Amino acid sequence: MIDPQPIVPVELSCKSEYALLALLELAAIYTTKEPLQTRQISVQQSIPDRYLEQLLATLRRGGLVRSQRGAKGGYLLAREPWKITLLEIVACLEGFDPQLNPQEDAAKAAKTLEGAVISEIWQEADQAAKTILQNYTLQDVCDRRDARRQLDLMYYI
Amino acid sequence: MIDPQPIVPVELSCKSEYALLALLELAAIYTTKEPLQTRQISVQQSIPDRYLEQLLATLRRGGLVRSQRGAKGGYLLAREPWKITLLEIVACLEGFDPQLNPQEDAAKAAKTLEGAVISEIWQEADQAAKTILQNYTLQDVCDRRDARRQLDLMYYI
DNA sequence: AGTATACTCCGGTTTTCCACTAGGGTTTTG
DNA sequence: CAAAACCCTAGTGGAAAACCGGAGTATACT
Numbered sequence: 444m445i446d447p448q449p450i451v452p453v454e455l456s457c458k459s460e461y462a463l464l465a466l467l468e469l470a471a472i473y474t475t476k477e478p479l480q481t482r483q484i485s486v487q488q489s490i491p492d493r494y495l496e497q498l499l500a501t502l503r504r505g506g507l508v509r510s511q512r513g514a515k516g517g518y519l520l521a522r523e524p525w526k527i528t529l530l531e532i533v534a535c536l537e538g539f540d541p542q543l544n545p546q547e548d549a550a551k552a553a554k555t556l557e558g559a560v561i562s563e564i565w566q567e568a569d570q571a572a573k574t575i576l577q578n579y580t581l582q583d584v585c586d587r588r589d590a591r592r593q594l595d596l597m598y599y600i
Numbered sequence: 601m602i603d604p605q606p607i608v609p610v611e612l613s614c615k616s617e618y619a620l621l622a623l624l625e626l627a628a629i630y631t632t633k634e635p636l637q638t639r640q641i642s643v644q645q646s647i648p649d650r651y652l653e654q655l656l657a658t659l660r661r662g663g664l665v666r667s668q669r670g671a672k673g674g675y676l677l678a679r680e681p682w683k684i685t686l687l688e689i690v691a692c693l694e695g696f697d698p699q700l701n702p703q704e705d706a707a708k709a710a711k712t713l714e715g716a717v718i719s720e721i722w723q724e725a726d727q728a729a730k731t732i733l734q735n736y737t738l739q740d741v742c743d744r745r746d747a748r749r750q751l752d753l754m755y756y757i
Numbered sequence: 758a759g760t761a762t763a764c765t766c767c768g769g770t771t772t773t774c775c776a777c778t779a780g781g782g783t784t785t786t787g
Numbered sequence: 788c789a790a791a792a793c794c795c796t797a798g799t800g801g802a803a804a805a806c807c808g809g810a811g812t813a814t815a816c817t
Contacts, residue, residue: 568733575721584721763812763815764811766811
């Protein structure tokens with residue numbers, strides 16, 4: 444189990460973090476076209492393997508990865524890493540619609556006037572956070588990690 | 601119990617919603633300088649009274665509200681409604697620091713490189729949401745509710 | 758063809774958190 | 788001094804999240 448994130452409005456669930464880490468592994472070997480097995484990912488990122496299996500299955504149903512069964516099987520990205528946004532990933536895992544500005548009517552659904560106004564403002568904050576996540580692709584995250592790795596190396600020398 | 605909000609990155613907890621509704625009530629009678637009792641608020645907004653008590657106590661410890669004990673007691677806003685931001689309110693309730701850009705080092709605390717990069721991006725999304733909430737004051741919410749009330753009235757005629 | 762490998766489906770368990778409840782106190786008014 | 792109202796602390800129930808296990812099915816390699 445991963446330690447809890449700081450208690451802030453935008454929470455990164457364990458589920459989403461695991462999935463993102465797994466997808467990063469898949470992105471790293473994307474060009475090889477060779478499938479990567481859950482076992483390898485789980486060891487690399489220290490994720491409970493049976494749990495990871497479920498998450499990858501969810502990602503498959505969400506169309507983000509493809510799977511190959513049997514011996515020499517495993518998972519591959521369904522699309523190029525620069526065509527997968529972070530918003531898509533968390534939307535797939537947490538089970539909400541990845542499109543921005545989904546329902547104004549959620550505010551209408553509120554029973555009281557106060558409730559509706561509050562709901563509107565919260566949706567505005569939600570939009571802002573979602574927009575950030577939509578503007579990052581898997582590739583971006585990989586690039587940033589690689590850049591950081593280079594930087595750490597330079598400090599070491 | 602309030603029905604759950606849509607499953608999205610930015611969640612509005614029951615706690616924060618109750619507190620906000622209570623503060624709206626206090627804001628409405630702010631100019632009278634007369635304290636408002638938990639019982640009245642709980643009836644008005646249909647919030648479990650003993651639970652509301654706790655939330656108001658938290659708001660008091662957070663310096664958002666003042667209390668007057670004994671008979672004829674109750675709660676008043678500690679400041680003018682236009683000097684209380686929504687970010688302060690949820691920060692008080694959820695127990696995090698209301699100042700923006702609080703800790704870059706949370707990213708440093710991550711054990712792995714990937715973890716740090718992901719944490720950074722999530723903080724960016726978090727910042728975006730927080731900024732929205734910081735730019736709304738209690739007064740803004742009151743004003744918007746009143747405007748909406750006028751609008752509904754016009755449609756009715 | 759057969760066997761080992763690895764995904765697939767599905768149900769169960771454990772843990773954690775949240776909304777809420779409860780009891781016994783302290784302060785103030787009248 | 789009694790009633791009204793806030794104050795403090797602990798505990799409960801249910802739901803969701805995190806995780807585990809077993810039986811099944813597809814694929815590769817020999």
